[in-house]
Amino acid sequence: MNTAQIIQAEHDFLAPTYTRPPFVLNSGKGCYLEDTDGKRYLDTGAGIAVNALGYGDDSLARAMQQSAIGLIHTSNLYYNEPQIQLAQMLVKNSFADKVFFANSGTEANEAAIKFARKFQVENGNPDRKDIIAFYGSFHGRTMGALALTDSEKYQAPFRPLMPGVTFAEFNDMASVRHKISKHTAAIIIEPIQGESGIHLATTAFLQNLRQLCTDQGILLICDEVQCGLGRTGKLWAHQHASITPDLMTIAKPLAAGLPLGAVLMIDQVASAMHTSEHGTTFGGGPFVCSVALHVLQRLCDPKFLSHVQTTGEDLMTKLKQLQSPLLKEVRGMGLMIGVELTIDVGKVKKLAYEQGLILIQARDNVLRLIPPLIWGKAETEALLNRLTGLLIPELIAIEQNGRQP
Ligand SMILES: Cc1ncc(COP(=O)(O)O)c(C=O)c1O
Incomplete structure (x- = not known):
């Protein structure tokens, strides 16, 4: 053609x-x-x-060719060495203890929503379902992630979306405090908002947010789908503020254009999830994870x-x-x-x-x-x-x- x-x-x-x-x-x-x-x-x-x-990139092409000789897909019903190696490497290079693989940034955020709610259920707070996101946010296009995305244009034709989401002003602790209730399960933030035009959360804001979440038993989720994996000159954008979240979602460059997303989390969140409570057919397959290992090694350098x-x-x-x-x-x-x-x-x-x-x-x-x-x-x-x-x-x-x- x-x-x-x-x-x-x-x-x-x-x-x-x-x-x-x-x-x-x-x-x-x-x-x-x-x-x-x-x-x-x-x-x-x-x-x-x-x-x-x-x-x-020649060495990426070679890594892809080499990975393609191995298994492409087995499903998550079976052990898969590249997936485990990639999880190990992500854990070694982050705050996290455990990883869940998905196929995109949106799916990673959907998983993070479920993990956050489940954490609260398992910790005796079944009424904590709500999530605070920020004005200017973008977290994806599915019914949960879209509910967290501050865009009338993206949301309006598709309502009803996931309930229980409120938006706070970015970089404004008073606004966050005002939006918190006894039903708040988690706060999700992009340390640098991408889609809304590159807006940086200040160090003080991220640190205060971290403290508030810790004090109130609220989980802090960093969406680093766009700003993570080396884009800011550190591997993770939240590192610039010397904080660690409880969960972090990543995707975009992880497998150099092959679909791969991930949720990184602390042990207490991971241990709230049990067999069959979340899953994916494709997420974290051996081929895509083997390619991602090559990418991550280079980005971590x-x-x-x-x-x-x-x-x-x-x-x-x-x-x-x-x-x-x-x-x-x-x-x-x-x-x-x-x-x-x-x-x-x-x-x-x-x-x-x-x-x-x-x-x-x-x-x-x-x-x-x-x-x-x-x-x-x-x-x-x-x-x-x-x-x-x-x-x-x-x-x-x-x-x-x-x-x-
Ligand atoms: C911060 C952020 N979160 C989530 C997403 C959604 O990721 P994906 O398009 O891989 O589903 C994006 C995409 O631009 C993003 O920038």
């Missing part, structure tokens, strides 16, 4: 849940992607924070993490120096950076595609930079050159009002 045929077939055969730009990506190397017409794009989205190791930190700091500094009246604020940590503009980012995104730059958006006016973590100085320079040429009000006005014939 040629490019036009693929785009037509997408309209004909796929449910219209996405609006896609008019090109078809089919290969990549490093931080660059190439489309079916041979056009190259610098990628600042990494498949929405998934492709940490970039594209065309202190040199890799310090590269993310220094590259991220350099990129942030340079973005802050950009001169454009369209630029409102640059914020973030590591390679998770939001560039807030005074205009709708959609127009910039369209122009960027033409110039060989893939940008992704958070809310209407934030460019969300979540590139491959192998991003380097050359990519920063290439990005800044392109952004300098893009963030020109006249150019955006032309895009907005229609091109001249």
Whole structure:
């Protein structure tokens, strides 16, 4: 099929849940992607924070080939060595004692909801069912995770959702205290909110939240699906605040684009769950876990993490120096950076595609930079050159009002 045929077939055969730009990506190397017409794009989205190791990585490809020689799937009815090795490695490199594998970030959050409720039941608090989430949150699209997601647009057509969810103001302890009741089982927070436009929880807020949860017998769940696994320059985003949660959900880069999510938890939570109380056919299969072992080994490497930190700091500094009246604020940590503009980012995104730059958006006016973590100085320079040429009000006005014939 040629490019036009693929785009037509997408309209004909796929449910219209996405609006896609008019090109078809089919290969990549490093931080660059190439489309079916041979056009190259610098990628600042990494498949929405998934492709940490970039594209065309030879040792990842070898690890995948090697893993594919072994068993692909056995189900969770049987022992599976790669799954156990991966769990061991996650435990060794985190606060957690135990792991449950799922297939995505959303499913990890669904599992975390059940684990939190079950913990309360087993500890003599069966009336503690409720969960506090935060304004600006995103936790997924299924009926539990969606209930925790602060978006009228995403929620409205699908109600009724899971009951018992209230939202508190991000970075506001008074608001959290106000929302807590004797029915609160858990509080779920993204240490850095991604979908709402890169908003960082402050160290003081995370520390106070941790203390409050401990004092009140409430479980603290960190959703690190987007901000975890090295993206901030530490393996876990909560480490920047020197706290540990009781549960943490992860996914995106864990198996380099193969579907894998996980819930990491302390022993007391894990021991509240018994056989058959939760499960999944695919979650944590031998093939995907074997690939994830390779990925995790590389992400845990202190040199890799310090590269993310220094590259991220350099990129942030340079973005802050950009001169454009369209630029409102640059914020973030590591390679998770939001560039807030005074205009709708959609127009910039369209122009960027033409110039060989893939940008992704958070809310209407934030460019969300979540590139491959192998991003380097050359990519920063290439990005800044392109952004300098893009963030020109006249150019955006032309895009907005229609091109001249
Ligand atoms: C913080 C956070 N939680 C959960 C999810 C849902 O993950 P998934 O799309 O893998 O189901 C996302 C996805 O963007 C996310 O950013």
